[in-house]
Amino acid sequence: MxxxxxxxxxxxxxxxxxxxxxxxxxxxxxxxxxxxxxxxxxxxxxxxxxxxxxxxxxxxxxxxxxxxxxxxxxxxxxxxxxxxxxxxxxxxxxxxxxxxxxxxxxxxxxxxxxxxxxxxxxxxxxxxxxxxxxxxxxxxxxxxxxxxxxxxxxxxxxxxxxxxxxxxxxxxxxxxxxxxxxxxxxxxxxxxxxxxxxxxxxxxxYPALMQSKVIMDGFNMVISGMIFCVAALGIFGVILVSVLERIREFGIMLAIGTRFGLIRNIILAESFFLGLIGFVFGSLIGGANLYYFKIYGLDLSAFSDAFDEFGMDAITYAVIRPSYFLTAFVAVLLATFFSVLIPLRVLKKSNPIEAINKV
Structure with a gap:
């Protein structure tokens, strides 16, 4: 383009x-x-x-x-x-x-x-x-x-x-x-x-070029969605295990009068910081890779003849846009929020007395 x-x-x-x-x-x-x-x-x-x-x-x-x-x-x-x-x-x-x-x-x-x-x-x-x-x-x-x-x-x-x-x-x-x-x-x-x-x-x-851009954008959105779904499942697994392992402690807190809303906020904060740490490290590693490919490009010269037939560069250079990281941050926030809903539901349905007796 x-x-x-x-x-x-x-x-x-x-x-x-x-x-x-x-x-x-x-x-x-x-x-x-x-x-x-x-x-x-x-x-x-x-x-x-x-x-x-x-x-x-x-x-x-x-x-x-x-x-x-x-x-x-x-x-x-x-x-x-x-x-x-x-x-x-x-x-x-x-x-x-x-x-x-x-x-x-x-x-x-x-x-x-x-x-x-x-x-x-x-x-x-x-x-x-x-x-x-x-x-x-x-x-x-x-x-x-x-x-x-x-x-x-x-x-x-x-x-x-x-x-x-x-x-x-x-x-x-x-x-x-x-x-x-x-x-x-x-x-x-x-x-x-x-x-x-x-x-x-x-x-x-160039309507055909615009159409190919729309298709490529849609493809990238699908791939990004799949990646963030996998990330959400990872956060969900960690939070669920974390809640189940501490079900007795949460039961004691509920029994002594701690509001469920406070416990919910603690779990949400844990989930948020887990996602934030992952986002920071992922952004640093991903940003470094993007910068490298922006400077040196991805060299596919071995397939240059095939790329020439489609009018494409054999060396592809990355483009760094702030929107990439902003989108990732929003996606991580949503993933952390939705991943704690089921663990919170499990905790809310548990009986404090039964939870205290769990070993």
Whole structure:
């Protein structure tokens, strides 16, 4: 998901009306200056990048393949999506004269090119004429976004304008915000200011990706629920044995007039501290493991070919969020509460005289 957001859509994408259904050069975003001014003044926006896109053909002496030609400003793209981090070979540059080309690693394999190889790009220009230009491969990317790795070629934005005769306007403006909680609000504000544009969130552009996220979140909730149920059973067993072993002492306390509510509070406190100690140690151990995998990642490079087929990283990095520990703390509180209900019921039903006579 993060790969798709960083390398392509951003959190928000601005297109000309109906561009998504008919991606033609005639459908361009022309209010670029006004949009840039609005985005630069919006403190909720972290970065944005303008791009021109056109379907075309990439050809070499060995092979040819349909490709999506993307004209972009490398400096802005680096600030926006840090694409240089995806560089597999070569350099993140279009060369001194801007005649370099950067492409996805799968497309590079299909065309059988390497750094320095010559590629001819052909596409329909603004006047519906076929335009061609020669470029040299300066970089090969592995974004794990299958659409880009298999079909995308990146060239300098100004070279794209010259090649396709597009003096102004862009096909897409991708926006990344600081906080995703503000995404709908930013989208609505932009809709109000620029009603003639299609402004789409990443989940609207990638519904399948959003669906997979929902499924994964549901799967994680089920697994977490099972883990906390096991923890609750553990606490239940400890508290039940603790109550049964001290049934005589509790019977004496009840016989001398101690209120059952006081005994209940003692058992609840014991249960709470048992859960709290487990939570603290579990958080320290779990937090240390998360931090390790956040820095070094879980290396599954042995299965990299399989991961590439699904557009996934072979090295997975952990994400640490306070919500993980807050959720765990609430779950532990609930587990400790419900785990003492049966032991308390057993104690309440016991007869103090019989309890005192127990050895």
């Amino acid at each position: 993060n790969n798709a957001i960083r390398s392509d859509s951003g959190h928000l994408s601005l297109f000309a009306r109906d561009y998504r259904s008919d991606p033609d050069l005639s459908r361009q975003v022309h209010e670029v200056s006004a949009i840039k001014a609005a985005l630069e003044q919006d403190t909720r926006v972290r970065s944005f990048a303008e791009r021109i896109k056109q379907d075309g053909l990439a050809a070499t002496a060995h092979a040819s393949r349909g490709a999506v030609i993307i004209g972009m400003d490398l400096e802005k793209e680096e600030q926006h999506g840090r694409l240089a981090e995806y560089l597999q070979k070569g350099e993140f540059s279009f060369g001194k004269k801007g005649k370099g080309i950067i492409l996805g690693f799968k497309l590079a394999d299909t065309l059988r090119v390497r750094i320095g190889s010559k590629i001819i790009l052909s596409a329909q220009d603004m006047h519906a004429e076929v335009a061609s230009a020669a470029f040299r491969v300066t970089g090969i990317l592995k974004t794990n976004n299958m659409g880009l790795d298999e079909r995308a070629v990146f060239i300098d934005l100004n070279k794209m304008r010259k090649m396709l005769i597009v003096p102004e306007g862009v096909s897409q403006i991708a926006v990344i915000v600081h906080e995703q909680d503000q995404l709908a609000e930013v989208q609505e504000d932009l809709h109000t200011r620029f009603p003639d544009l299609d402004i789409l969130r990443w989940d609207e552009l």
